[in-house]
Amino acid sequence: xSAIAPYDxxxxxxxxxxxxxxxxxxxxxxxxxxxxxxxxLKTKPEIFTYPPQWxxxxxxxxxxxxxxxxxxFGTYYLNSFIVGLVTTIATVLAASMAGYxxxxxxxxxxxxxxxxxxxxxxxxxxxxxIPFFILMTALHLVNTxxxxxxxxxxxFLPFAVFMFRAYFLDLPREVEEGARLDGCSWFGVYWRxxxxxxxxxxxxxxxxxxxxxxxxxxxxxxxxxxDDKHTLPVGLALFLNQSxxxxxxxxxxxSVAASVPxxxxxxxxQRQIIAGLTGGAVKG
Amino acid sequence: MVxxxxxxxxxxxFAVWLSFVQWKPKHSTFVGLANYDRLVTDPIFWTGVxxxxxxxxxxxxxxxxMSIGMALLMNRPTWxxxxxxxxxxxxxxxxxxxxxxxxIWLFDTQNGLINQMLELTHLTxxxxxxxxxxxxxxxxxxxxxxxxxxGLSSMLILAAMQNIQREQHEAAALDGANPWQRLLHVTLPxxxxxxxxxxxxxxxxxxxxxxxxxxxxxxxxxxxxxTMLMYLYRQGFEYFDFGFAGAAGVVxxxxxxxxxxxxxxxxxxxxx
Numbered sequence: 084x085s086a087i088a089p090y091d092x093x094x095x096x097x098x099x100x101x102x103x104x105x106x107x108x109x110x111x112x113x114x115x116x117x118x119x120x121x122x123x124l125k126t127k128p129e130i131f132t133y134p135p136q137w138x139x140x141x142x143x144x145x146x147x148x149x150x151x152x153x154x155x156f157g158t159y160y161l162n163s164f165i166v167g168l169v170t171t172i173a174t175v176l177a178a179s180m181a182g183y184x185x186x187x188x189x190x191x192x193x194x195x196x197x198x199x200x201x202x203x204x205x206x207x208x209x210x211x212x213i214p215f216f217i218l219m220t221a222l223h224l225v226n227t228x229x230x231x232x233x234x235x236x237x238x239f240l241p242f243a244v245f246m247f248r249a250y251f252l253d254l255p256r257e258v259e260e261g262a263r264l265d266g267c268s269w270f271g272v273y274w275r276x277x278x279x280x281x282x283x284x285x286x287x288x289x290x291x292x293x294x295x296x297x298x299x300x301x302x303x304x305x306x307x308x309x310d311d312k313h314t315l316p317v318g319l320a321l322f323l324n325q326s327x328x329x330x331x332x333x334x335x336x337x338s339v340a341a342s343v344p345x346x347x348x349x350x351x352x353q354r355q356i357i358a359g360l361t362g363g364a365v366k367g
Numbered sequence: 368m369v370x371x372x373x374x375x376x377x378x379x380x381f382a383v384w385l386s387f388v389q390w391k392p393k394h395s396t397f398v399g400l401a402n403y404d405r406l407v408t409d410p411i412f413w414t415g416v417x418x419x420x421x422x423x424x425x426x427x428x429x430x431x432x433m434s435i436g437m438a439l440l441m442n443r444p445t446w447x448x449x450x451x452x453x454x455x456x457x458x459x460x461x462x463x464x465x466x467x468x469x470x471i472w473l474f475d476t477q478n479g480l481i482n483q484m485l486e487l488t489h490l491t492x493x494x495x496x497x498x499x500x501x502x503x504x505x506x507x508x509x510x511x512x513x514x515x516x517x518g519l520s521s522m523l524i525l526a527a528m529q530n531i532q533r534e535q536h537e538a539a540a541l542d543g544a545n546p547w548q549r550l551l552h553v554t555l556p557x558x559x560x561x562x563x564x565x566x567x568x569x570x571x572x573x574x575x576x577x578x579x580x581x582x583x584x585x586x587x588x589x590x591x592x593x594t595m596l597m598y599l600y601r602q603g604f605e606y607f608d609f610g611f612a613g614a615a616g617v618v619x620x621x622x623x624x625x626x627x628x629x630x631x632x633x634x635x636x637x638x639x
Contacts, residue, residue: 112514214381
């Protein structure tokens with residue numbers, strides 16, 4: 084991968100053009116984010132200057148402070164964290180157990196359960212939206228964080244279960260069988276042997292679930308109506324509609340603040356995330 | 368598992384029942400096919416269907432082709448290619464709400480970066496109306512769709528390209544195949560199964576287009592960017608006409624369900 088194969092050598096001009104195209108495309112993809120960051124750090128007169136200023140004159144942080152005063156972004160942040168963490172922990176626990184059971188436990192009807200679970204992943208959640216909403220209303224879970232978490236579990240679990248099942252199927256059986264012969268219970272084998280070995284799968288599922296629930300918009304929009312129940316994406320989108328005269332400095336500042344956790348997690352765990360997302364997309 | 372059944376299967380049956388009633392919290396009245404009748408005679412519903420197909424076409428045909436080109440650029444052993452991977456993947460990591468807000472600001476008619484650049488370079492004299500005119504709003508959404516959707520698909524295609532055995536390229540090169548011929552006869556056949564997956568992901572994803580439309584245009588101006596899911600949302604959660612929205616949901620389910628089953632069938636064929 085590191086060296087260019089002889090048959091891949093191109094004339095210098097071709098390589099140069101390819102490089103220029105690469106740079107232009109990379110810019111098209113990154114400029115919206117850079118412009119967001121730049122706007123977030125500008126004063127109001129700077130934002131509206133023509134021709135556009137690429138860089139702010141100084142690091143103006145007032146937009147961040149004003150945005151947090153104009154809307155309860157602290158609450159949105161807290162809600163997003165609670166929903167993200169609980170969803171992630173519950174998904175990892177439930178999915179690893181279910182995945183282990185589907186990979187190892189000998190019980191009747193296992194294939195029916197697996198097929199049933201697989202078929203639920205084929206139904207797009209949006210279709211079930213209205214019935215799900217009525218059901219949640221009946222259970223008094225609408226406009227509550229537990230209700231939102233339950234909705235996310237319903238969406239993220241099947242994929243996570245199959246990630247874990249695939250991982251457990253690839254583990255060698257010998258150690259687990261030895262433990263069973265020595266009198267360890269199924270749960271003991273799962274908890275003491277299989278789960279510690281499944282650390283890469285745990286990491287992949289946890290990161291995927293956290294980022295997805297952190298960024299999710301549609302279900303959060305429907306499930307929460309009070310301002311103190313909104314998660315960040317919904318809070319952000321409604322902030323733009325509510326703020327009179329569209330304060331772009333504040334809007335962009337809060338967008339930057341909302342993106343930091345997911346982007347930081349991504350920067351640290353880039354490799355696992357891409358492997359998880361691309362692998363998951365092919366399997367799911 | 369019991370929770371799964373309760374959460375997924377029961378609502379599905381409920382959805383079908385809903386579509387035949389005029390929904391009220393206590394006593395829903397059975398109205399037969401009236402909801403469906405109203406649905407197919409509502410021009411806005413058909414606008415939504417038309418736009419959804421329009422976005423789907425662009426995402427699937429142009430988006431897939433673009434992702435192949437992008438993966439080729441990413442599949443070079445230089446640091447530039449690695450930077451490109453990072454940049455293109457970033458929209459996948461950031462919330463659709465954040466991305467939509469960034470694009471509203473870029474598309475802003477008076478102070479948006481795009482119009483300012485158009486004026487500076489004298490490509491247009493006054494800039495384009497972007498989200499404010501029915502004609503340009505649809506194209507604006509197409510641009511954002513492509514910008515959002517290329518990260519994952521190009522990364523999938525890149526992974527498939529990197530799985531191609533080096534020897535295959537070497538043998539082809541020895542036989543005198545030029546890069547273009549190797550793309551056509553080595554790379555493309557090898558990534559075909561992945562392309563199938565990418566196309567189906569894009570197909571089903573396009574039918575669910577909602578976030579960017581809801582935030583950027585709200586389906587307007589004049590329903591020019593309306594999608595099927597926007598229509599369902601408006602009927603259900605703005606007008607609270609659950610029975611009618613349920614009928615829209617069933618139609619939506621039939622369309623996406625057929626596509627999903629088709630996807631599963633195609634992938635199974637591949638494994639044989």
